[in-house]
Amino acid sequence: MIADRLFKLVEEKGHVCVGLDTDYSYLPKNFADKFESKAVAIYNFNKEIIDATYDVVSCYKVQIAYYEALGIEGMKAYSDTLKYIKQKGMISIADIKRGDISKTAEMYAMGHFTGDFEADFVTLNAYMGINDSLEPFLKYVKENDKGIFALVRTSNKGAKDFQYIRDEDGVPLYETVGERIQLLAEENVGKCGFSSIGAVVGATNNEEGLALRNKMKSVFLLIPGYGAQGGKAEDIATYLICGNGAVVNSSRGILLAYKNEENGEHDFAMCARREAIRMRDDIRAHI
């Protein structure tokens, strides 16, 4: 089960998930200029980042928006990046945040769990309902060793707009979503005690973190918001169970680490590696 593989990788290499939100403007100019197109440069940048980090991180999250924005060539870079992650024996999370009626969701599931854009996990938005938005992906969880991360409480300030609306008993919407994800997760628990049905919970806004975790004990968490968005290792500790059960994403914090080092642009991949190790140890120190 993919949850067991992720659990083992977290145990061996730590909680860091490198976010490959690779904006062309992030590439050092001396590196970018070597390639014939933006998309080819981005793929080669990703390759260097993966080569420099795969022994100190547990997984990679590839944010599709950065590739879609470059059209067909960008999608080739996206596909090649996912294939390279697999070649390295690592786990990929396709950050696609899809959610639609079930017939359309079936096509999204096929599109992101098979073929050119095959990933190990996808991020999903359950707002259109569990049966519509999530169910078509669950067939792949059961039969093809895939996993999902459903948005529960996001890391951005705008999370307050809707996710914190309370019902008549005072329960915020995000907790209700979390409880539903827990029920699904319980049907797909691996040997490690966590499920391949996961949830996205932001590292910021975590004052209710413990209450939420207590309602989602079988759910593997994807925690964005560390680094550039201000999330701290002590916030993340709240979500760990016996030190595992979550991966923590940092995108800009790792990809742009070279900007914080003198002459870093000539050694951006090693700067990314140092930042990934620093982040890994920061999280471990707070367990």
Ligand SMILES: O=C(O)c1cc(=O)[nH]c(=O)n1[C@@H]1O[C@H](COP(=O)(O)O)[C@@H](O)[C@H]1O
């Ligand atoms: O699903 C996500 O990954 C996600 C959920 C969330 O609540 N907040 C959030 O920032 N993200 C993603 O996490 C990444 C954060 O990037 P950095 O802030 O640069 O580390 C981006 O790819 C976001 O799309």
